[in-house]
Amino acid sequence: MRGMYIHIPFCHQICHYCDFNKVFFKNQPVDEYIESMGKELTLMQEDGISFEGIETVFLGGGTPTSLSEKQLDRLLSIIQEHVDVKSLKEFSTEANPDELTLGKLRVLKDGGVNRLSIGVQSFDAEMLTKIGRTHSPGDAERVVTDARKVGFENISIDLIYGLPGQSRMQWEDTLIKATELDLPHYSGYSLIVEPKTVFYNLMNKGKLPLPGEDMEAEMFHMLIDHMEKNGRQQYEISNFSLPGLQSIHNKIYWENDTYAGVGAGAHGFLMGNRYSNIGPIAKYMEKVNSGLRPIQNTHIVTTIESMEEELFLGLRMSEGVSSSHFLKKFGKELDEVYGSTLDSLIQSGLIERVGERIKLTKIGVFRGNEVFQQFLN
Ligand code: SF4
Incomplete structure (x- = not known):
């Protein structure tokens, strides 16, 4: 974490x-x-x-x-x-x-x-x-x-x-x-x-x-x-x-990495699992005081969901997404998974390849949501 x-x-x-x-x-x-x-x-x-x-x-x-x-x-x-x-x-x-x-x-x-x-x-x-x-x-x-x-x-x-x-x-x-x-x-x-x-x-x-x-x-x-x-x-x-x-x-x-969420309604991402705590304060305290973790929802992130998150979170940063990091993390080439999506976004002028990285272009920064949607299943 x-x-x-x-x-x-x-x-x-x-x-x-x-x-x-x-x-x-x-x-x-x-x-x-x-x-x-x-x-x-x-x-x-x-x-x-x-x-x-x-x-x-x-x-x-x-x-x-x-x-x-x-x-x-x-x-x-x-x-x-x-x-x-x-x-x-x-x-x-x-x-x-x-x-x-x-x-x-x-x-x-x-x-x-x-x-x-x-x-x-x-x-x-x-x-x-x-x-x-x-x-x-x-x-x-x-x-x-x-x-x-x-x-x-x-x-x-x-x-x-x-x-x-x-x-x-x-x-x-x-x-x-x-x-x-x-x-x-x-x-x-x-x-x-x-x-x-x-x-x-x-x-x-x-x-x-x-x-x-x-x-x-x-x-x-x-x-x-x-x-x-x-x-x-x-x-x-x-x-x-x-x-x-x-x-x-x-x-x-944005690097799609792990963190704990503590307190009423907090969200966390641990061991491949996204969770959210109970929101209402009284219910949160009741649960904790009874000796149980106050978790409301958990979701085990699938590999494909994690790949999507890697792209739409990572592209928010000006340094963009690293192809070698993607390969190391998922055991697959970025282009093998998203090649056609990337090509079409490059053609539209919304993203660009800079060395081994994929980044939003200046125009892409203004149309981020349009880009991120392309990576959602
Ligand atoms: S209501 Fe409270 S949490 Fe919301 S923006 Fe204002 S100060 Fe922040």
Whole structure:
């Protein structure tokens, strides 16, 4: 196993676009939930799953920084009881700007966390309110200063484009403010309106003025150009970094490699098996407290499914998919399995061969979903 994902399903606010497994923090059994995750880690080890030599731990959510200093401290000590945190290559947490106080930053640093992924989304105050965020652009700038003060260097921020009513100029302004912070890593995602969100309901009522497809593509162009002009290389469709500062944890997913998922609703991929945990917090805790692993679904990935995943995950990265790695992993030549699909995508100008690698072309990056679909059975 190369990585571990730990899910903290609590939020102090619910953003209008969010469909993650999360609940309002208030009145939730947060302390008990943290203890339950410790029990789940013990149950996994009793099941023969070893955490030795893992490279990354990622705290995601929900919002890990919704926890109090004391709760964060307890969570980090539980993790340390099971994982040799000092030998991790990367220990990341997601964070919201208005929750990440100096005190919490110190607790995270002392607990071994060495990377922050901060949900900034926009530097436009009005837009932040419109999408249901509670922080201000000033909070985002303050938190970066504080994080640096505490000793965090490896900091990333998330941005969203294609937001309701967002203009080209507003997006440009957000990009400029983001790179003025001179961070090693940026993620930029286009808004996807998911079912069961506030935005979905508004869209169905015709009250969500989304930019059209052309404008969204233009905003994606602006993101790529701006990041490249500022020395942040696009190493994955939505991710940009200084050389050597790519997200190691996220690369585990795109490299179709193994990771444990811990916590309510978390997903994992271990021993050829993709699994997901029970989502509702009370049911998750009940299961763990009765001494059983809280698994909801498991799926043994067949060889053909694994080959498909290798392609549609790997092609997300600018380094693409290695033919020799494919042969080593599956005992078959890439062309033997996907030769005609690859040829047709090359002819359409969506992918290219570079040495022994297959990569998306510049046009292919904009039409990724079209490419990935070709590898699905
Ligand atoms: S986007 Fe993050 S902070 Fe907002 S509701 Fe979803 S999980 Fe919570």
